[in-house]
Amino acid sequence: MTRPAVRSRASNLPVDVTSFVDRRSELAELRRLLSATRMVTLTGPGGIGKTRLALRAAASVRRTFPDGVWLVDLASLDNGSLLAETVANTLGIRHHATEAPFDVLSERLAGQHLLLVLDSCEHLVDAAATLAATLLPAAPKLWILATSREPLHVGGEHVLTVPPLSVPEPDQPVDAVASFHAVDLFAQRASAVVTDFAVTRDNAGTIAEICRRLDGLPLAIELAAVQLRALSVEQLLERVEHRLQLPVTGRRAAPPRQRTLRALLSWSFDLCSPAEQDLWARLSVFSGGLDLAAAEDVCSGGGIARDAVAGLLVNLVDKSILAREEHAHRVWYRLPELVREYGRERLAGPAEDRVLRRHRDYYRRLAEQAEAEWFGPHQVEWWGRLRRELPNLRTALAFSRTCRSEALAGLRIAAALRIYWITTGILSEGRRWLDGLLALAPDPTPERAKALWVNCWLACLQSDMATAIPLHDAARRLATELDDPSGLAYTARLAGLIAIFRGDLGEATARFEEALARHRATGDPIGVVHAIARLASIAIFRGEHDRAVALCEESLAMSDARGERWYRSYTLWIMGIALWRRGETTRATTAEQTGLRLKLLFADMLGAGNCTEALAWIAASEGDWKRAATLLGAVQCIWRATGLSLYAYLRGFHDACAEDARAHLGDRAYEAAFSSGLRFTPEAAIAYALGEDSAGTPPAPREEATPLTPRERQVAELVAQGLSNRDIAAQLVISQRTAETHVEHILNKLGFTSRVQVAGWLTQSRGAPG
Numbered sequence: 152m153t154r155p156a157v158r159s160r161a162s163n164l165p166v167d168v169t170s171f172v173d174r175r176s177e178l179a180e181l182r183r184l185l186s187a188t189r190m191v192t193l194t195g196p197g198g199i200g201k202t203r204l205a206l207r208a209a210a211s212v213r214r215t216f217p218d219g220v221w222l223v224d225l226a227s228l229d230n231g232s233l234l235a236e237t238v239a240n241t242l243g244i245r246h247h248a249t250e251a252p253f254d255v256l257s258e259r260l261a262g263q264h265l266l267l268v269l270d271s272c273e274h275l276v277d278a279a280a281t282l283a284a285t286l287l288p289a290a291p292k293l294w295i296l297a298t299s300r301e302p303l304h305v306g307g308e309h310v311l312t313v314p315p316l317s318v319p320e321p322d323q324p325v326d327a328v329a330s331f332h333a334v335d336l337f338a339q340r341a342s343a344v345v346t347d348f349a350v351t352r353d354n355a356g357t358i359a360e361i362c363r364r365l366d367g368l369p370l371a372i373e374l375a376a377v378q379l380r381a382l383s384v385e386q387l388l389e390r391v392e393h394r395l396q397l398p399v400t401g402r403r404a405a406p407p408r409q410r411t412l413r414a415l416l417s418w419s420f421d422l423c424s425p426a427e428q429d430l431w432a433r434l435s436v437f438s439g440g441l442d443l444a445a446a447e448d449v450c451s452g453g454g455i456a457r458d459a460v461a462g463l464l465v466n467l468v469d470k471s472i473l474a475r476e477e478h479a480h481r482v483w484y485r486l487p488e489l490v491r492e493y494g495r496e497r498l499a500g501p502a503e504d505r506v507l508r509r510h511r512d513y514y515r516r517l518a519e520q521a522e523a524e525w526f527g528p529h530q531v532e533w534w535g536r537l538r539r540e541l542p543n544l545r546t547a548l549a550f551s552r553t554c555r556s557e558a559l560a561g562l563r564i565a566a567a568l569r570i571y572w573i574t575t576g577i578l579s580e581g582r583r584w585l586d587g588l589l590a591l592a593p594d595p596t597p598e599r600a601k602a603l604w605v606n607c608w609l610a611c612l613q614s615d616m617a618t619a620i621p622l623h624d625a626a627r628r629l630a631t632e633l634d635d636p637s638g639l640a641y642t643a644r645l646a647g648l649i650a651i652f653r654g655d656l657g658e659a660t661a662r663f664e665e666a667l668a669r670h671r672a673t674g675d676p677i678g679v680v681h682a683i684a685r686l687a688s689i690a691i692f693r694g695e696h697d698r699a700v701a702l703c704e705e706s707l708a709m710s711d712a713r714g715e716r717w718y719r720s721y722t723l724w725i726m727g728i729a730l731w732r733r734g735e736t737t738r739a740t741t742a743e744q745t746g747l748r749l750k751l752l753f754a755d756m757l758g759a760g761n762c763t764e765a766l767a768w769i770a771a772s773e774g775d776w777k778r779a780a781t782l783l784g785a786v787q788c789i790w791r792a793t794g795l796s797l798y799a800y801l802r803g804f805h806d807a808c809a810e811d812a813r814a815h816l817g818d819r820a821y822e823a824a825f826s827s828g829l830r831f832t833p834e835a836a837i838a839y840a841l842g843e844d845s846a847g848t849p850p851a852p853r854e855e856a857t858p859l860t861p862r863e864r865q866v867a868e869l870v871a872q873g874l875s876n877r878d879i880a881a882q883l884v885i886s887q888r889t890a891e892t893h894v895e896h897i898l899n900k901l902g903f904t905s906r907v908q909v910a911g912w913l914t915q916s917r918g919a920p921g
């Protein structure tokens with residue numbers, strides 16, 4: 152099996168789909184600003200080129216940021232309260248606990264040297280300002296580059312107003328015209344529709360006039376240039392002049408450039424056939440883009456035949472109304488934000504509600520299909536598809552929350568997406584949708600019954616038992632009342648999880664056995680596999696290793712028969728541990744490494760950390776103490792980058808491994824090996840765990856290896872001097888509780904269990920270069 156690509160820490164910047172016209176002086180200015188300050192906002196009217204400029208600048212400074220350059224596109228995010236989660240999600244930071252996403256982000260970014268590009272903040276100005284104001288002081292090596300039609304007004308913000316592209320003055324000699332950037336863009340877009348198009352002495356004056364009339368606005372120039380398909384440049388100029396003289400509907404007081412753009416948009420709209428206009432308007436309900444199937448389903452009817460949609464989409468691409476992209480061999484259409492806004496205005500009225508409902512129904516079916524097919528051969532595709540469709544799924548959920556009569560459909564979406572909330576770790580968001588929708592739909596319906604157990608499950612995964620227990624009781628009651636076999640099976644399993652939290656293994660086993668029987672009876676493979684995983688884990692704890700292995704084998708056979716890989720990887724992890732306990736280290740290693748490779752298909756860093764940890768225990772059993780210590784450091788590096796941690800119930804194996812490795816290697820050698828693992832990037836850590844690093848030696852450490860915030864570093868210094876928490880509190884004039892929390896964070900971040908280790912680490916890190 153070839154090693155699947157691990158998402159690079161480098162960046163998630165998209166590749167350019169159209170050519171870029173020089174913005175040399177703005178780029179230079181932007182780079183200068185970024186070297187002097189950590190918060191820059193690019194402002195300017197819609198369509199002026201803020202996003203393109205930001206992406207260019209970000210790409211050009213990429214090497215300066217060892218932890219990457221990360222684009223977060225906020226255009227499709229309606230809800231400012233999801234901002235922190237969206238950023239965390241983009242960065243691959245997960246939080247399974249119930250802590251506030253802001254705190255998680257602040258803490259995780261504290262030691263990271265990265266650039267965050269927040270694109271399209273104008274509709275979330277307050278949320279974006281709060282985010283910046285919270286993160287920048289907490290993360291001394293974090294840079295933020297925002298684009299927004301208005302400034303964020305946050306302390307330390309430097310605003311760079313993006314100017315229009317340069318246009319020639321009326322008296323400019325024709326020879327010089329082509330060197331102006333607006334003309335250059337016009338010519339580039341024109342030659343895409345008229346192959347032999349060129350700026351000549353004959354047409355230069357007219358083109359210069361068109362660009363002047365369009366105020367050098369890139370989007371307006373693009374919309375106009377495509378008209379050359381049907382018009383000569385002279386005709387184009389005439390029409391541009393004519394359009395600009397027409398009164399612009401709505402927003403009468405709009406500033407001149409906005410008026411220019413609206414004139415162009417309404418012109419483009421008028422040039423569309425009635426069917427294209429309808430499609431444009433209906434497409435505006437999508438967020439973040441769409442594929443053909445979605446357009447056909449949501450936008451057909453009422454004058455648009457289903458099989459005409461594909462052709463109409465192509466027409467809209469030709470008219471520069473839609474952008475066409477390709478992801479994993481599927482075509483994806485995107486509406487530029489202003490084009491979408493214009494379409495939405497045209498959709499207003501009862502039609503808007505109708506299309507939004509069709510959109511919601513489509514995404515309900517999509518979510519339910521994903522759930523139904525999840526345990527099967529197309530799982531990885533589904534995972535990618537749900538990721539890409541998240542903005543649309545959110546729009547569908549938001550629509551469902553607008554009134555009681557829509558809430559049941561919303562509950563079905565939020566519950567079906569459990570596979571997504573859990574595999575991506577965005578549990579808090581899932582819970583928030585479920586909470587809101589459950590409140591709107593109090594009647595005893597099957598939708599409510601399922602949503603209750605899903606919500607309980609997510610709460611359990613966040614160890615929020617205070618919420619999980621009453622949710623479980625309500626779910627159980629309703630499942631009994633409705634005589635819902637699936638609900639009874641899931642609530643039995645959740646009762647098992649709750650029993651584990653209470654420390655009652657006997658009760659937990661009984662409940663998992665009950666769940667297993669019930670899931671078998673309903674023929675629910677996901678339920679069966681989950682119940683088996685729990686029973687196998689308990690068997691390991693009871694020393695019943697043969698039973699654990701047999702259970703895992705049964706589960707693997709089910710996964711293999713259906714060609715699914717998510718649960719297979721999870722089971723392999725548990726089976727590896729059982730095999731290791733049975734003394735079969737070679738088989739155990741194979742199980743863990745195979746599981747780890749599968750985890751990468753889903754960017755599952757929690758699973759990757761777990762397998763890496765198990766590999767450390769196995770290495771220790773084989774007497775390879777240095778590898779064991781290095782792997783323990785490597786796991787810590789994965790936890791640090793993702794905000795995750797080892798399940799508490801496995802802590803005993805971890806501690807024993809660390810102690811044994813230290814005893815055999817001695818403190819110095821142990822610390823050295825551990826630190827070398829800690830300095831990996833997560834990708835290098837995984838490569839090392841898989842034995843795929845070139846010479847079997849740890850790859851070069853990262854330059855920036857200090858995971859502590861400045862305050863934690865200060866506390867660490869005092870810990871190293873042997874001060875107690877009380878003394879530290881007194882010295883720093885903080886409460887003893889705060890001092891304790893700092894020390895706890897320091898130990899967790901560094902993966903240490905004792906204060907002495909902190910002293911050793913400080914000595915090492917002082918000596919480290921950089």
Ligand SMILES: Nc1ncnc2c1ncn2[C@@H]1O[C@H](COP(=O)(O)OP(=O)(O)OP(=O)(O)O)[C@@H](O)[C@H]1O
Pocket residue numbers: 169170171172173174195196197198199200201202203204271298300336369370373487488489
């Ligand atoms: N320098 C450039 N070279 C080529 N094309 C450009 C350039 N600047 C902008 N464009 C094009 O103009 C259009 C608008 O640009 P962009 O999306 O960056 O504007 P924006 O200011 O971010 O708008 P909004 O406020 O709506 O987000 C896009 O189609 C983009 O490709």
Ligand SMILES: [Mg+2]
Pocket residue numbers: 201202203270271298
């Ligand atoms: Mg933009």
